[in-house]
Amino acid sequence: MNTRFLNVVDVEATCWEGPNPPGQPSEIIEIGLCVLDTVTRERVSRHSILVRPEHSSVSEFCTQLTTLTPEQVGAGITFAEACALLRTEFHADSRPWASWGDYDRKQFLAQCEGTGVRYPFGSAHTNAKLAFSAARETRRRYGMAGALRLAGLPLEGTHHRGGDDAWNIAALIADLMGKDSWPV
Numbered sequence: 001m002n003t004r005f006l007n008v009v010d011v012e013a014t015c016w017e018g019p020n021p022p023g024q025p026s027e028i029i030e031i032g033l034c035v036l037d038t039v040t041r042e043r044v045s046r047h048s049i050l051v052r053p054e055h056s057s058v059s060e061f062c063t064q065l066t067t068l069t070p071e072q073v074g075a076g077i078t079f080a081e082a083c084a085l086l087r088t089e090f091h092a093d094s095r096p097w098a099s100w101g102d103y104d105r106k107q108f109l110a111q112c113e114g115t116g117v118r119y120p121f122g123s124a125h126t127n128a129k130l131a132f133s134a135a136r137e138t139r140r141r142y143g144m145a146g147a148l149r150l151a152g153l154p155l156e157g158t159h160h161r162g163g164d165d166a167w168n169i170a171a172l173i174a175d176l177m178g179k180d181s182w183p184v
Helices: 060-067 070-074 081-088 103-113 128-135 144-151 162-178
Strands: 005-013 030-039 044-049 097-098 125-126
Touching: 005 128, 005 162, 030 081, 030 103, 030 162, 044 081, 044 162, 060 162, 081 103, 097 103, 097 128, 097 162, 125 128, 128 144, 128 162, 144 162
Parallel strands: 005 097, 097 125
Antiparallel strands: 005 030, 030 044
């Protein structure tokens, strides 16, 4: 396993203010990915992969939350193409990865199972939210924006956009690494 680089992943998915409309599962519409060099602790690349939903639509609530419009994600690639891209371009099946909380991992698992698409990641996943709480010796689970404030780091870009959130999460992880508080 290549451990020099860490893929930091944040997904946005179709969502509604209330319950999902009948027959519309939450589907990934953006995969944000930041590659973090674990030796230099530098964020070396930032990506936003737009994914076209196949069984749900982008609600007005979802657009207000993420800024993603139905037209933008409609021009995206399929979920299967996105998973293949993660494997080929970002070595997702052989590189460790992290996300803020467990939502992203569970969303990929559920969507892969529901669509028959091969899961793109290897088993080396770290829940950065838990790592942050452990480093701070608190039971409180901070959201990403709150964790940035607590760490004294700026929130860069637009919150609830996958590419920007992955970039910010990578800054939190680099900060933890600098304090020898990132689990190996």
